Amino acid sequence: MKEFEQYSDIEIIQRILNGQLPLYEILIRRNNPYLYKVGRSYNYGHEDTQDLMQDTFIDAYNNLSKFENRSSFKTWIVRIMLNNCYRKQQKFSYKNEIANEINDQSIPLFSNQKQSDINKIIMNKELNSIIENALQHLDIDYRMVFSLREMNGLTTKEAAEILNISEANVKVRLNRAKAMLRKEVEKSYTTADIFEFNLIYCDAMVNNVMSKLKVINQ
Known part of the structure; x- marks a missing residue:
């Protein structure tokens, strides 16, 4: 698996579409942190976020042949995660407030001057x-x-x-x-x-998704 880690997302996707299913693990690991932070930022708890991530990875796999490389794979799968978060929110009738006021200046929120553990x-x-x-x-x-x-x-x-x-x-x-x-x-x-997706969770997510995909491909 390590020999493929330096491959681009597009190269890995092509190999997956050609039958190399195990390589999907690389895409899961690369995108776990992004999807986790999106789910938590949507105010879902850890377990709900993991469920949404799993659904998202499976949805992405099922539609992998439709990925046209017009944007990065990361952008594509984050959009799928956002759609899943939104659908779950609507299902349980959560209130979705919309903000309209805007300001055109961007100021760094965090300072990197201090070293931290x-x-x-x-x-x-x-x-x-x-x-x-x-x-x-x-x-x-x-x-x-x-x-x-x-x-x-x-x-x-x-x-x-x-x-x-x-x-x-x-x-x-x-x-x-x-x-x-x-x-x-x-x-x-x-x-x-903030909201780090620790390695122990990453391994579990990989195992869960890959197990379900093996069943799908039987």
């Missing part, structure tokens, strides 16, 4: 609680832009494509989200410390 911060439940509670108070439009840009590292163009809004609106919503969150978060924390 990432592993210790990941285990810091107080930090996780601060971030999660703060995000829950944001309207979904701002919350998802923040998740895609700050937590998942997508470009403005990628986020705009996923959310079907203009790049200007992405910048505007991101700035407002940062302004709302800045009061709650210490500047010494980095976005890499």
Whole structure:
């Protein structure tokens, strides 16, 4: 498997479509962190988020032949995850507030000047609680832009494509989200410390998805 890890997503997809199903594990591992952060930012708990991730990976596999490489695979699968989150939200009649006000300046939320022990911060439940509670108070439009840009590292163009809004609106919503969150978060924390999908969960996700895909392909 390691010999294929340096392959691009497109090369791996082509090999999967040609019958090399085990290589799908690479795509799962590459995208686990992004999907997890999207689910948590949608205010789903850990278990619900994992269920949504599993559904998303299976949906992506079932539609892999339809992937046209017009955008990155990451952008494509994150969009599938967002659609699954939205459908689950609608199913349970959760309120989906829409925000309209925008501002065109973007100011960094976190400072990278201070060095920190990432592993210790990941285990810091107080930090996780601060971030999660703060995000829950944001309207979904701002919350998802923040998740895609700050937590998942997508470009403005990628986020705009996923959310079907203009790049200007992405910048505007991101700035407002940062302004709302800045009061709650210490500047010494980095976005890499938030909502980490730890290796133990990653391995379990790979095993669960690959087991289901083997059944599908029997």
